[in-house]
Amino acid sequence: MRISTQMLYQISNNDLTNMQSQILKLNQQVTAGQKVLVPSDDPVNAARALDMTQTQALNTQYETNRKNANSSLAQVSSTLSSFTDMLTKLKSDVIKAGNQSFSNSERANLASELKSNFQEVLGYANATDGQGNYLFSGFKSTTQPFTLDGNGNAVYNGDQGTMSLQVDSTRQMDISASGQAIFQGNGQDIFQTMNNLISVLSVPVTEAANKADEQAANTFEYPAGSGQFPIQAYKTAQATLDATDPSDPNYAANFSAAAAAKLKSDAADAARTPVAGSQASLTRKLATFNGAFNTMIDNVGTVSASVGSRQNELDSLDAAGKVKDQNYTASINDMLGRNTADVSELISDLTLKQTYLSAAQKVFVSTSSLTLLNYLK
Template identity: 80%
Template sequence: MRISTQMLYQMSNTELTSMQGSILKLNQQISAGQKVLNPSDDPVASARALDLSQTQALNEQYVTNRKNANSSLAQVSSTLDSYTDMLTKIKSDVIKAGNASYTNSERVNLASELQGNLKEVLGYANATDGQGNYLFSGFKSTTQPFTLDGNGGVVYNGDQGQMSLQVDSTRQMDISASGQAIFQGGGQDVFKSMNDLISLLAVPVTEAANNADEQAANTFNYPVGSSPAQYPIQAYKDAQTALDAASPTDPNYNTLFSNAAALKLKSDAANAARTPVAGSQEALSRKLAQMGTAFSSMIDTVGTTTASVGARQSELDNLDAAGAVQKQNYQQTMNDLLGANTSDVSELVSDLTLKSTYLSAAQKVFVSTSSLTLLNYLK
């Protein structure tokens, strides 16, 4: 077979063009930082990489959702902390108001202060997030949850739902709390309790009421009617007076002591069973004690909700850590499939250097051979 000059040129040109194409592809791969640029380069790896990229996109969306969830929960937690501080302050005020040394004017001043505290609590109940949505109105996030009813009371306008976000492939998390459960749940309405406390402190304690209450207590009959058949509170006072008058060396001292102790139990039971006279220190102390217990219960309720919010925030931190590991795993697998690891790029650079050397040598050979002619050898 004869090889013509034209065929030699065509073969050399085709080979040089192919080598230049390979070098161009290598440059593109190095610029992109990976071997697989098109699905045709490795169909199986490209398909798996596409699936992984979709999974990774979902993982990134979960990251965004967790950030939003954490932001909402942080606002709920901050509001609940402020509300807890206020409840603690109110409970302290209840204890102070029960002090017999407090004057009527001091209690009135305290009631005036509590009026301002009531507005603060209403502000906590109607707190909003950064987008203006109410934190404690359930699914009705654009509806103000608590409003005044015109009679001094507060009504709830939200629902019992809780906003939620998908924070992981298998986890949907509540990012709010029930406003009614926090501020009016468990039979404890903080707004009503505060209004009742304010009204109670406005009632003056009078000496006449105290005297009337003491007389009523001394003549209050114990409902069981057991012996001795006399008024138990007065009976205890008489027994205690007799005990105080006796000497410890008196042979009847132990009997007097036992009698006074037994009557003390009946006296306490009788006193607890009666209704004190309105305006007396006893009436005030009893109602304040009941309110102190109510506010303690409210603090416990808020504490439970705060703990739940904190647990969810901690879970979000754990999910973030797990998501970061998943992201690294997905990226490493995609790098393996697409040849985007450092070792793969180094291999591409070496291949480019080698092929560039081949191309340079081939070009020199082509130039040398293309200039050959028989005329150079004719004498």
């Protein structure tokens, strides 16, 4: 078959154009650092890489959600820690106020201090996060959870819900707590308790009330209608024991009698109501407050432990999320040809193609200059 000069030029030109196109594509791939630039380069891996990129984006969003969740839980934890410190301080005040050497004026000063503490606790209950949302309002995060009515009692305006965030593909986590469960939970209302404590400490202890209470205790019949007066009987038994020398043969019998009388006396004392304004009345009421604060401390401790557990879980999810992200990146790099070996292969192909193009251009120049006129004399 005869090939015309024009056809030779056309074939050579097409070959050079194709080689330049291949070099241009290789340059683009080397510049981008990956083999697959468009889906047509590798439809299957391009589609898989797109799906995995979307999955990785979700994983990144979960990471953002975990940061937000951790921030909210950290604020809840900090508030609960401050509240626990306040409850411990209140318990200490109760013990201090029960000391018989404490004067009425000292108790009145303590009551005034507790009024300031009341406002501090109210501040904890109405704490907000960095965006101004209330931590303890449940789902009603823009509503102030606790307000005071006309009598100074705290009213809860939130609900029993808890805000939550999706922190992983299969985990939705609570990031708040119900204020009513914390500050008014388990039958213990911190606001009402503090108001009651302030009222109790404001009542002075008088000598007249102490004497009236002592007389009432000595004449308290228990059980009712039994004709027995256990408190007075215990005092008599104890006085007899105190007057008995330990070497006396009757000491053991007197000791046993006093111990038995003490048990009956304690039961009788628990059954009676001390005279208002007496030290006994104050001691009885303070013991109730002491038990209430213990219950509150335990309640807040349970919530704090739950918050801490969730923070630990977030740390674990973060660590797992980072591993997932690295795995996603590695898989996408494999699918799109972004690894070092892939780029090295592209550079090698580019160098080879450039060498081929240079050689082809030289051959084309040499062949295109051939003519029969060069051989005519």
